[in-house]
Structure formats: C-alpha cells, structure tokens
Amino acid sequence: MEDSRYGTRTIGAILPVMEKWLGRKKGALTFRVTQVVSGHGCFGHYLHKIQREPGPQCHECGAVDDTAQHTLEECNRWVVERVALRAVTGVADLSLHSIIVAMLGSERKWEAVASFCEKVMSQKEKAEREREASADAPPLRRRRQGRGREPMLASSLSKASGYRTRTARPHRRCRGEGDQAFLIPPSIVRVPWR
Structure with missing residues (x-):
C-alpha cells in the first residue's frame, strides 16, 4: 500500500472536484506543480523510494520524512514562500485537496500555487544537484552516467x-x-x- 501512497493522495485531492478540474479553462500544469501534486520530485521520501537516497529525511529541516505534503505544509525552510501562498489563496489548511480547490477558485490563486511550486522545487532541485556533484557523495547519490x-x-x-x-x-x-x-x-x- 505504501507504493500507491502518492497516487492515492493525488486522486483523493482531485476526485471530489474532478468535473471542475477537467472543465477548467485556465491553469496549466507545469512540471513543478505536477511534482508537488504527484509527490514525484526532489522529496527525500520519493528519492529514497527510487533508491537515489539512503533515507527519506528532509535535507532542509531534518524531518524524518520529506514528502510533498511536508514541503507544502510543514518544512521550516519554506516559511516565507508559504506565507505568500496563504496570503493570496486565503487557505489556512494546506492539504493537497484545499490547495486544489483554491487553484480552481481563480487564476490568481492558481498562479500563486504555481509560483510557490516553482520557487520551492527549483531550490530543492538545485540543492539535489549539488549533493549529487559532491566528491564525497555515496555512489547511490551520484548523477547517473549513460546514454543521452x-x-x-x-x-x-x-x-x-x-x-x-x-x-x-x-x-x-x-x-x-x-x-x-x-x-x-x-x-x-x-x-x-x-
């Protein structure tokens, strides 16, 4: 069941508003919004699951499990970005379902969520690349070499x-x-x- 955690999380967030989600005329799903919604990105939990990290912990705050939800709602590293997100969306509860509902509410709220995802995920990806490039990185962490x-x-x-x-x-x-x-x-x- 653990393997389907992110699919279940995403489906549970979107299913109650599926008609509105599919019928929306605004709001493109960017690469980084998709990472946060799906949980497949530079999150310790996901990287550990695909055997690119020795453990699921958060490199930013030291939390035991770095998930997309942890990044969205809890990680101390992203407090400033989170305050800006809450200010625009008016959402106190940053559960994925609440964020999806807010995104569907207006184009301004969609853009605020997309901006949060872009800022946070680009910084997490940069830090991930630096860890991969480190000379003392274990083989598990190093960027894979191979065909282009x-x-x-x-x-x-x-x-x-x-x-x-x-x-x-x-x-x-x-x-x-x-x-x-x-x-x-x-x-x-x-x-x-x-």
Whole structure:
C-alpha cells in the first residue's frame, strides 16, 4: 500500500472536484506543480523510494520524512514562500485537496500555487544537484552516467513506423522577430525510409 501512497493522495485531492478540474479553462500544469501534486520530485521520501537516497529525511529541516505534503505544509525552510501562498489563496489548511480547490477558485490563486511550486522545487532541485556533484557523495547519490536522450529517442522510432532518424546539426543561429538571435537546439529529424 505504501507504493500507491502518492497516487492515492493525488486522486483523493482531485476526485471530489474532478468535473471542475477537467472543465477548467485556465491553469496549466507545469512540471513543478505536477511534482508537488504527484509527490514525484526532489522529496527525500520519493528519492529514497527510487533508491537515489539512503533515507527519506528532509535535507532542509531534518524531518524524518520529506514528502510533498511536508514541503507544502510543514518544512521550516519554506516559511516565507508559504506565507505568500496563504496570503493570496486565503487557505489556512494546506492539504493537497484545499490547495486544489483554491487553484480552481481563480487564476490568481492558481498562479500563486504555481509560483510557490516553482520557487520551492527549483531550490530543492538545485540543492539535489549539488549533493549529487559532491566528491564525497555515496555512489547511490551520484548523477547517473549513460546514454543521452537523443540515442534513446532515435532507437524508439522504428522502421515499422515508416521513419528512420538522424540528428540535426547542433545549435544553428537563427533570427527571430525584431532581429533577436536565438538558438535551435539539436533535434531528431524524421526522414521516411527509402
């Protein structure tokens, strides 16, 4: 049952307002909002579950179990961000269900939650990268080395799909509106089989 904890938490928070959630015209789910809602992110509990941390404790405050809910509601490191979130949403109870209901209440409240998630998760991710890069980090913590994304993407497209893949030249400089230069990153180019 522990493995389904986050799925249960998310479903329990959204299910009572499912119609409103699905029918909303505003509010994009960003990467970091999704991390907080799902519990799959730089949380000690999740990192321990996927065997990237030796234990589930919080690196910020030392709490025994660093979950998404701990980050949202309890961790002392995020008091300032939490005060700003409560000020805009008017929510005293920061349970996931209360946050979801607030997000659905107005675009301003949605943006406040998204801003909280962005600020907090970006800082947690930065700290995680620093721990991974540390010379004395145990092997479990170190950033995994391996193939890049392009070879995996290329191999996922098969001859059966009617396409072969090749990589484009990396970072071509182009001109956008108002003569602003921007870079086109390397990408996968789909070419029909001959």
